[in-house]
Amino acid sequence: SSSSSSSSSSSSSSRLRRGRWALPLEHGEGRVRPRGHGPSASLRSETGEGCEAEILPPPREEGRRRRGLGLVLVTLGLVLLVASDGTVLRALASESPNKGTGFITKNPIVRLLVFFGVVKGIQNEREYLKSRSVFLLKKATAKIKKKKVEAICIPLVAAFVGWLTNWLAVQMIFYPIDFLGINAKRFVTGSIYGCDVMQPHGLLGWQGIVPAKAAKMGFAMVSMVTTKLVDVQETFMKLDPNKLATLLSIEVPDLARDVGRSLFPRWSVSFAENHVIPKLTSDLKYAILEFQHNYLAGFVRCMQGNLEKILDMNEFVTQYYVKHKPLLNQFFLECGNKELAFLVNSGVWFGFLLGLPQIIVWALVDNIWSLVIGGTIVGYATNWLALKLIFEPVLPVKVGPLTIQGIFLQRQAEVSTAFADFYCKYLLKSKLIWNYLFTGPKKESFKELLTEYNVERIHEVAGQMGIRADLLDDGVVRSLGTTGAKKVLEELPKHVHVLHDHIDQTLDLQPMLEEGLKVGLVL
Numbered sequence: 001s002s003s004s005s006s007s008s009s010s011s012s013s014s015r016l017r018r019g020r021w022a023l024p025l026e027h028g029e030g031r032v033r034p035r036g037h038g039p040s041a042s043l044r045s046e047t048g049e050g051c052e053a054e055i056l057p058p059p060r061e062e063g064r065r066r067r068g069l070g071l072v073l074v075t076l077g078l079v080l081l082v083a084s085d086g087t088v089l090r091a092l093a094s095e096s097p098n099k100g101t102g103f104i105t106k107n108p109i110v111r112l113l114v115f116f117g118v119v120k121g122i123q124n125e126r127e128y129l130k131s132r133s134v135f136l137l138k139k140a141t142a143k144i145k146k147k148k149v150e151a152i153c154i155p156l157v158a159a160f161v162g163w164l165t166n167w168l169a170v171q172m173i174f175y176p177i178d179f180l181g182i183n184a185k186r187f188v189t190g191s192i193y194g195c196d197v198m199q200p201h202g203l204l205g206w207q208g209i210v211p212a213k214a215a216k217m218g219f220a221m222v223s224m225v226t227t228k229l230v231d232v233q234e235t236f237m238k239l240d241p242n243k244l245a246t247l248l249s250i251e252v253p254d255l256a257r258d259v260g261r262s263l264f265p266r267w268s269v270s271f272a273e274n275h276v277i278p279k280l281t282s283d284l285k286y287a288i289l290e291f292q293h294n295y296l297a298g299f300v301r302c303m304q305g306n307l308e309k310i311l312d313m314n315e316f317v318t319q320y321y322v323k324h325k326p327l328l329n330q331f332f333l334e335c336g337n338k339e340l341a342f343l344v345n346s347g348v349w350f351g352f353l354l355g356l357p358q359i360i361v362w363a364l365v366d367n368i369w370s371l372v373i374g375g376t377i378v379g380y381a382t383n384w385l386a387l388k389l390i391f392e393p394v395l396p397v398k399v400g401p402l403t404i405q406g407i408f409l410q411r412q413a414e415v416s417t418a419f420a421d422f423y424c425k426y427l428l429k430s431k432l433i434w435n436y437l438f439t440g441p442k443k444e445s446f447k448e449l450l451t452e453y454n455v456e457r458i459h460e461v462a463g464q465m466g467i468r469a470d471l472l473d474d475g476v477v478r479s480l481g482t483t484g485a486k487k488v489l490e491e492l493p494k495h496v497h498v499l500h501d502h503i504d505q506t507l508d509l510q511p512m513l514e515e516g517l518k519v520g521l522v523l
Contacts, residue, residue, distance in 0.1 A: 140363035154362060155355030158378045162351020165379035166344045174208045174329045181205015192219045193315045195322040211325040218321030222314050229516035232313050236304055238506055244499060245296035251495035252292055302453050310446045316436045317427055327426060335418045343386045350382040416517030424510040430503035434496050447485050454481035
């Protein structure tokens with residue numbers, strides 16, 4: 001009686017686990033824990049009827065210390081394999097260590113630890129890992145069956161998160177144009193041609209990455225154009241000085257009238273225009289027209305010969321982009337419209353696929369933070385994958401019957417056309433270049449060039465009239481040259497519009513840019 005009592009007590013105590021009753025199962029696959037409490041629950045637990053069951057892990061086997069040592073050695077071995085960048089694995093596979101593999105591969109003790117930790121450790125844990133895997137699989141299956149709706153929602157929510165994060169990423173690249181928020185703790189990361197390169201974020205606020213770094217991005221693009229695609233000096237030498245002089249001659253009378261009125265009383269200019277010029281002989285009029293044409297053509301040649309002093313194409317485009325940030329956004333949106341659309345839409349598919357493993361993690365881990373961490377990983381991974389597919393591989397790679405290349409690079413011909421068209425339509429225009437010459441940072445150099453040219457022409461005319469050079473006062477001559485240059489530059493912007501169409505057609509930069517980009521000069 002006492003024997004059966006102690007046996008029963010022992011059996012009951014073995015079933016008692018942290019205040020609950022458990023029913024042993026056959027074959028040692030696990031145990032069932034009733035969810036009820038109290039005597040009635042204990043009675044029901046004896047038969048396993050009338051109660052919900054929860055699968056518990058099988059009891060640990062003996063040899064926990066050995067298992068712990070094995071796990072430690074497995075971890076140590078894997079760390080050493082990663083740290084040695086595969087050299088340990090290669091050394092273990094060969095009979096003699098490689099002479100150049102270093103300490104890790106040459107040291108026999110380390111090699112032994114790696115071998116014992118990875119091979120023997122896993123062998124010792126095989127049965128436990130197998131039983132543990134079976135238990136976790138049953139637990140995950142039970143949870144998924146019980147909460148089907150939650151399980152189905154996980155990849156759908158991941159797809160939405162992937163799309164949303166990618167859409168927000170694209171928006172934050174381009175907007176807002178100007179900084180929005182508290183403009184504090186915001187630093188200047190550089191300066192190009194006097195234009196600050198800003199960091200997009202401040203203490204509390206944001207500016208689009210492209211607008212914030214307009215100077216850097218604009219300079220990078222135009223530098224590529226001027227160093228790899230277009231020789232600025234050679235391009236402007238295409239212009240025919242005589243043709244430009246002929247076109248501008250139409251505006252000379254109005255230009256001369258405006259300059260004269262700024263130097264002399266208006267009545268004197270009107271008197272000369274109405275009473276003096278009409279009475280000039282034909283030969284004298286022809287001489288004046290010839291001098292006018294030679295003067296204009298000579299100045300065009302002077303500009304072509306000193307182009308680097310008055311025009312810095314990199315500076316011009318960089319500063320123009322900084323002043324017109326929406327235009328820089330428009331450039332990227334037009335040239336990369338398909339890639340940006342792919343970046344946003346791919347978030348749905350990548351997010352859904354990455355959400356499938358999250359179902360397993362959610363089923364195994366009873367912690368809401370697993371979904372939060374998984375969402376963070378999905379947001380980062382979808383952006384990373386999309387960018388990789390857009391720009392890599394750079395060169396086509398054959399994978400069986402398929403040829404793989406970055407989406408953007410596959411469209412090199414199409415993008416080249418869009419790039420060239422944009423630059424020629426909005427930037428490399430005669431009107432903008434002349435405006436830079438008149439108002440840009442090098443306007444004083446332009447004025448000085450015109451002054452020197454005027455001084456040379458004064459000496460040339462004096463020589464033709466038989467006036468000796470030593471009779472000319474250099475101060476007076478320079479003063480005349482400087483005053484004339486100043487007045488001409490004040491009035492000339494009103495009259496150069498007659499040159500724009502001819503200059504744009506003659507330079508014809510679009511085919512040059514397009515062809516250079518198509519043949520891969522940028523790459």
